[in-house]
Amino acid sequence: LRQSDPVVKVMLPNGQTGWLISTYEDAAAVLKDPRFIKDMTKFVGQEHPSVFSKNMLFSDPPDHKRLRGLVQKGFTPQRIESMRDHIQEIADRLLDAVSGKDRLNLIDDYAFPLPIIVISEILGVPTEDQDKFRVWSNSIIEASNQKMGEDVTRHMNEFIAYLKEWFAKVREQPGDDMISELVIAENQGDRLTEEELYGVVTLMIIAGHETTVNLIGNGVLALLEYPEQRKLLQDRPELIQGAVEEMLRYNGPVEFSTSRWASEDLEFRGQLFQRGDLVIVALDAANRDPAQFEDPDLFDITRGKSPHLAFGKGIHLCLGAPLARLEGEIAVNTLLRRFPDFALEGEIGDLEWRPGMIVRGVKEIP
Numbered sequence: 001l002r003q004s005d006p007v008v009k010v011m012l013p014n015g016q017t018g019w020l021i022s023t024y025e026d027a028a029a030v031l032k033d034p035r036f037i038k039d040m041t042k043f044v045g046q047e048h049p050s051v052f053s054k055n056m057l058f059s060d061p062p063d064h065k066r067l068r069g070l071v072q073k074g075f076t077p078q079r080i081e082s083m084r085d086h087i088q089e090i091a092d093r094l095l096d097a098v099s100g101k102d103r104l105n106l107i108d109d110y111a112f113p114l115p116i117i118v119i120s121e122i123l124g125v126p127t128e129d130q131d132k133f134r135v136w137s138n139s140i141i142e143a144s145n146q147k148m149g150e151d152v153t154r155h156m157n158e159f160i161a162y163l164k165e166w167f168a169k170v171r172e173q174p175g176d177d178m179i180s181e182l183v184i185a186e187n188q189g190d191r192l193t194e195e196e197l198y199g200v201v202t203l204m205i206i207a208g209h210e211t212t213v214n215l216i217g218n219g220v221l222a223l224l225e226y227p228e229q230r231k232l233l234q235d236r237p238e239l240i241q242g243a244v245e246e247m248l249r250y251n252g253p254v255e256f257s258t259s260r261w262a263s264e265d266l267e268f269r270g271q272l273f274q275r276g277d278l279v280i281v282a283l284d285a286a287n288r289d290p291a292q293f294e295d296p297d298l299f300d301i302t303r304g305k306s307p308h309l310a311f312g313k314g315i316h317l318c319l320g321a322p323l324a325r326l327e328g329e330i331a332v333n334t335l336l337r338r339f340p341d342f343a344l345e346g347e348i349g350d351l352e353w354r355p356g357m358i359v360r361g362v363k364e365i366p
């Protein structure tokens with residue numbers, strides 16, 4: 001596709017038609033181009049399709065800047081670096097719980113709970129409720145794939161009820177956490193509407209649940225696929241930063257960007273887009289483009305600085321990137337150090353991948 005039809009009209013699994021962009025150069029260009037916008041309500045003439053979607057990821061300037069600005073200070077590299085020791089403790093605690101056993105499920109026992117505990121603490125929601133959040137965030141992702149079954153609707157209603165109760169509690173007694181800061185911003189009227197409060201908190205929960213788990217999972221799979229790279233990292237743990245960048249490039253957790261829309265009739269790489277056309281960027285395809293990366297299908301943790309698009313680009317560049325990187329570095333190195341001989345039960349090719357278009361990861365790694 002990258003060679004024959006780099007900008008191509010396709011039918012997506014959810015039945016919509018849209019333009020799919022697959023080369024690195026075009027992907028980076030679309031992500032930076034202000035003619036491609038995120039707020040589709042301008043075209044379909046309706047309210048946001050879900051109570052959860054009024055957030056920075058689905059907004060354009062100036063709303064985008066305001067919404068991103070409200071949570072940005074919680075994610076600066078300095079703020080995240082200050083969490084290093086605590087994240088290390090969480091990783092060790094999770095591995096303590098399985099040491100002595102001869103089998104672990106890397107996803108359920110480690111890759112999933114680690115980022116959930118961290119994001120729950122940042123937001124100030126009880127870590128004990130993590131199982132509920134897992135079900136709800138899965139349902140919201142399914143809803144975004146247009147699979148609105150009975151369960152999905154019920155879960156979304158339960159989630160709204162939970163947040164409503166939580167916000168009421170926080171309004172009475174704000175704490176030193178991100179939801180309290182957002183509720184205070186909501187009280188200040190013009191900074192955040194109630195709908196935006198739901199949207200921003202939900203985005204943080206979903207982003208915290210559905211992404212880093214797959215950085216850790218897909219990263220460990222790459223190490224299992226390339227034993228000599230695993231050995232190199234085991235011998236030289238200081239290579240971990242480059243290793244995580246390569247994991248993000250080689251097996252990125254977010255396969256496609258979220259939807260963008262052409263804001264006007266326009267020409268892009270010789271194709272005519274009409275106002276309102278849907279545009280999707282294949283991030284993982286761009287990250288394996290031979291025009292940008294030498295030997296792109298090879299997993300090589302010594303590539304050095306990588307301009308991969310795993311976190312997107314432009315104004316929507318992932319806000320959680322410094323946190324995800326730190327979590328990935330600590331999780332992978334701690335696993336290699338504590339369980340140096342870990343091995344996959346079964347074959348990589350038999351692992352089951354999660355369905356859906358945006359998030360890429362396996363269901364279990366035994």
Ligand code: HEM
Binds near residue numbers: 057208259283317
């Ligand atoms: C945006 C990837 C972890 C919060 C994005 C985008 C990508 C991405 C590709 C842009 C999507 C687009 O432009 O269509 C990832 C990956 C992660 C990760 C690969 C883990 C390895 C996180 C975490 C958080 C987070 C842990 C926060 C807790 C966000 C937010 C946005 C975003 C708030 C929207 C930014 C904006 O619109 O300005 N992420 N993400 N992400 N991510 Fe992440």
